[in-house]
Amino acid sequence: MVAETLGRCCDGHRRGRCPPARPAEPSCAKLTDAGARVTLTAVLAVQRGGGRAVRMDGEDPGRRPDPVAVSRDAVAERAAEVLHRLGRIVPFDAGWVALRDPERQRHVALATTGPAGPLRDYFGRPEADDEVDSLGLNRRCPPMLASDIPIPLREVRAWSDHLLPAGFRGGVAAGLFTSSGRHVGFLSLLTADAPQPREADRRVVATVTTVIADELDRTGDIAETARAVEKADAGVVLTRGGDVLPLPGLPDHRLLAPGSPILAVAADELAVGGACIGFLAPAPGAAGDRLVRVTALDVARPELDHLAAAVLLGPPGDSHGLTVLDLRILGLLVEGVIDIPALGRRLRVGTDAVARSLGRSLAALQTSDLTATAVRALRGGLRIPPGVPPA
């Protein structure tokens, strides 16, 4: 019944409209001017790259997470920092910052402050995501005050079953959308005191949600890691469900389109083990032997979200004079095909050609047996896996 009511009341939201915005109060107008934005941004900026002095409040920046340090959980640390800083500009008793996994349709808490247990309980329920969605909070809309909800709070399950019994009476919530428009998470700030948070607080939260979303967007971290591991010309983030997201700072590529064989090979190989795999693939549209290097990094944090791998394309590097046939044979060798007639059949070439090719590979990789050759080919990424189609 509750869901029905919601469905009706929030029909407009379902069709993608945001709740009507209230007229701005003159006293808050300065919050939207550029100077104020910089200040708020600075208050919240927990920048990845550094910049300890962005704190403008004169406080010791020492407790900020060190951007250079290898953080065991960088994104959660930044989320905690976001709540800490929000606490200085918006009044709330409990705060909750979560990532949303659109493939499993669930929210995972990154950081909480105050008595956030009721929120945790609520988001642990399977129907939570539906309700959040029907409230319009899975779309890019201005933050919603509890008092904006067009039906009595006791008819919203989050409030009736969890938040009202815990003593919360007011709050502000917002879907977190990055500056590129991707929905990454959810922010909820609750108070025991109904008049708060107010309209002015909504505007403050509205000013910083994009900054917060960019802070929590894991694709930024993934891009930094990818840049550090491989000099790539193109790259994407692959999700668990096979979807493809942009990798900040790198263009995409048609070899890395959703459903492409290269992405399938990369995902399959990462599933077998290892944090980093590399192989070669024929470059599209190129006559002859032009190749691209494919590098895939396992970036999965299944406990957090659906982002699974970074897949990068770059220059092939030194292929030690090996031909496409040699690299295809090495690709099969790595899959455990070691029998010369079988290799010939798979690649439709004679056994003599296979034997000559293996000779070239042993010489190029400076090995004396097939086992060491296969291991070298795997380590150096000197192979074209059988799942990679011709250009």
Add this chain to the structure above:
Amino acid sequence: MSAAASLELAEIAGSAAPLPSRARDTLETLRRHVPFDAAWLALADPVGSSYTPVASTDLDPGTLGYLSGPTTAHDIEVTGTDRSRPPLSVSDLPYPAANLRTWAECLLPAGIHENLSVALFDGGGRHVGFLALFYGGTEPPSTVVRRRLHRLTRVLAPGIDPLRSLAAASRVVRGATAGTVLYRYGATRPLPGMDGDALLAQGSPVIALAHSYIDDGQVFASFLWPRGGRHAPDGHVRVTVLASPEKTAASLLGTVVLSPVTDLRGLTPRELEVLGLLIDGCSNQQIARALVVAPRTVAAHLEHILVKLDAHSRTLAAVRAEREGLYVPLPSSACRG
């Protein structure tokens, strides 16, 4: 004004641009807030006492060459400008500038008479680099300029920190428990935010192996290492070697990170040794010799290994083990090419 400068500099430091271009942007932005006639921004080499320039403006090649040399490094040390302290001008010294060789032989002849120099440290007190602003006039830098530079100093280090990309790269290692930064000649330094480990001490076999992987041009390598001795009385630990993508810092090679081993597929320490030699390309004979056992024993081990790895051939077993990170390198392996 200083706040805006901090923010601008922090933005550069946080940008995705490569280190040399971040360093150039840093100097350009700095110039708008702290005027100078010429500037030199350099990385400190944590293993030697030298500096690698990453950006400069308005300095001729001769001066640049001199500043990167040992004399300047020596003078920086002598004047204490390599310590964490407010910017220092040559006129602060109790003796004339010409008493320092860098000034007598290089800067004064180049028409430089004043400067402000400051060492750049990260939040953890690690010496990252050095900044020198030069002036053609003889007037000592004003208090305002000094203060402004002093306030901006701590935003400068992150922008040129070569460890930043290493720290980012090491995030591919899940559940890392310890790590170290590897420099030329096998020297190691702590990886910020990470504990050290006896296995990662300077001169240890793990470090020597990591060094050889990076020398071979490998960007990424992962292997197992027995804890507590060759027969792994304390189990195994995963070692991941990541080469530094930063070519600017020549002495910086990469990082070595330890993490727990998740699944050994039920392989015994002895079987892992046999598997390691197999991966190196050893024949059964060679494995028998290396482990001082009978060839028949090796054959029996291999049989178990094939079953545990669900492989129908030695090659597939080796590839599967390598993929799953089950390779245990033997320092004495005769078959590794």
